[in-house]
Amino acid sequence: MSQTANPFTVDERERIRSRFSRALSRPEIYLAHHSLGLPPDELLASLTRFADLWYTQMDLAWEEWINEIKRFCANTAALIGMEGQDCVVMKTSCGQSLRAILNSLPRNESLRPINIVATRGEFDSIDFILKMYQDKGRAQITWVEPKLSDQGIPLFDAQAIVNAITPETDLVITSLVMFNTGQVLSGWDEIAAKAKECNAYLLGDAYHAVGVIPVDLAGFDFLMGGSYKYMLGGPGACWLAINPRLLESGELRTLDTGWFAKKDTFKYQRQENAELSDGNTAWMESTPPVITAYQANVGLSLIRELGVDRLRATSLAIQKEMREAFRSHGVQMIEPENPEEFGAFSLLPHSDGLGFCDELRANGVAADARAGFVRFGPSVTNRSEEFDRAGQAIASLL
Numbered sequence: 001m002s003q004t005a006n007p008f009t010v011d012e013r014e015r016i017r018s019r020f021s022r023a024l025s026r027p028e029i030y031l032a033h034h035s036l037g038l039p040p041d042e043l044l045a046s047l048t049r050f051a052d053l054w055y056t057q058m059d060l061a062w063e064e065w066i067n068e069i070k071r072f073c074a075n076t077a078a079l080i081g082m083e084g085q086d087c088v089v090m091k092t093s094c095g096q097s098l099r100a101i102l103n104s105l106p107r108n109e110s111l112r113p114i115n116i117v118a119t120r121g122e123f124d125s126i127d128f129i130l131k132m133y134q135d136k137g138r139a140q141i142t143w144v145e146p147k148l149s150d151q152g153i154p155l156f157d158a159q160a161i162v163n164a165i166t167p168e169t170d171l172v173i174t175s176l177v178m179f180n181t182g183q184v185l186s187g188w189d190e191i192a193a194k195a196k197e198c199n200a201y202l203l204g205d206a207y208h209a210v211g212v213i214p215v216d217l218a219g220f221d222f223l224m225g226g227s228y229k230y231m232l233g234g235p236g237a238c239w240l241a242i243n244p245r246l247l248e249s250g251e252l253r254t255l256d257t258g259w260f261a262k263k264d265t266f267k268y269q270r271q272e273n274a275e276l277s278d279g280n281t282a283w284m285e286s287t288p289p290v291i292t293a294y295q296a297n298v299g300l301s302l303i304r305e306l307g308v309d310r311l312r313a314t315s316l317a318i319q320k321e322m323r324e325a326f327r328s329h330g331v332q333m334i335e336p337e338n339p340e341e342f343g344a345f346s347l348l349p350h351s352d353g354l355g356f357c358d359e360l361r362a363n364g365v366a367a368d369a370r371a372g373f374v375r376f377g378p379s380v381t382n383r384s385e386e387f388d389r390a391g392q393a394i395a396s397l398l
């Protein structure tokens, strides 16, 4: 399929739109789908199912509540190429996933600093937690810097990550798609091979990748992500995937634990030692939030139904259409040489992106900004005429 062919007909796009009628009844042109995804109309019925179980079943609701969490994990596993594998646990944030990993590494248990290789392009939450571990003497971070492209975009090179990994490295952290530029990191296999050679664990942050590009990775130890953006599931529904090989060997036991990670939680037996359950359950913690599974499963099912391949083709097509529409109004969007090397949003360089986005919002267009760029993330639900109107509004403010 050509990069710019939209696999959904206009009628299909209208039918998809109709499944978001409540959110789309707002007059705004929403181009921040890469930030907070739209709530599907079906969300309300799902939240009501959660509440109805509580009203009608009280503590007997737990069995079905746990099943909904299992459905969340299964939906997520399918979207990361691990269909049918019990390798995902629900978390409330990526930060929580990261801490669970940091607090499982053998070196950390002996209270020596963990050696971490991470890129400068990791999201603020990850960056901040790593710096706190470093400030507390619990981690030493080797930061991999980006290089500026001819178009002024800071880009990461897998080889620079590979070069930073040494036999001293305990953990390597990199995003699969960079949150501030949308760069799709290529060279994952080389990073995984070097990490393996050096006995380092490898964590991929897949937040901007899952649901955007097909994710089917060999060689990860951990992947993390969440439902806030492309998964249309709102805040609080995040996940950690652990390679089944690690679950099987049980070689990592995290301090971030609780009674839902215990062997036979509901037998209420107390052993002298902390006996963990098997598999992914061993990475659960205390009583989990349940409503977030009901909140997120509607979006996850919808993304699976629409298909990531088709959504990716749509995203490439409508981003191109959007950039052309903006350019026709004189807006100088960055035109990637190879759009396949970028995720689900397009960039406009701006020295005061945040201020500009405030003005833009006052003019009926929602976008956001990071590190010198305004990010415009359209979705399959946007209509072509919206790009023209948004282009006009942007041009009038520049």
Ligand SMILES: Cc1ncc(COP(=O)(O)O)c(C=O)c1O
Residues within 6 Å of the ligand: 092, 093, 094, 095, 096, 122, 123, 125, 126, 175, 178, 179, 205, 207, 208, 226, 238
């Ligand atoms: C790449 C990436 N990782 C993680 C997060 C969220 O981190 P947390 O769940 O810890 O708030 C985001 C949010 O925008 C992100 O873009």
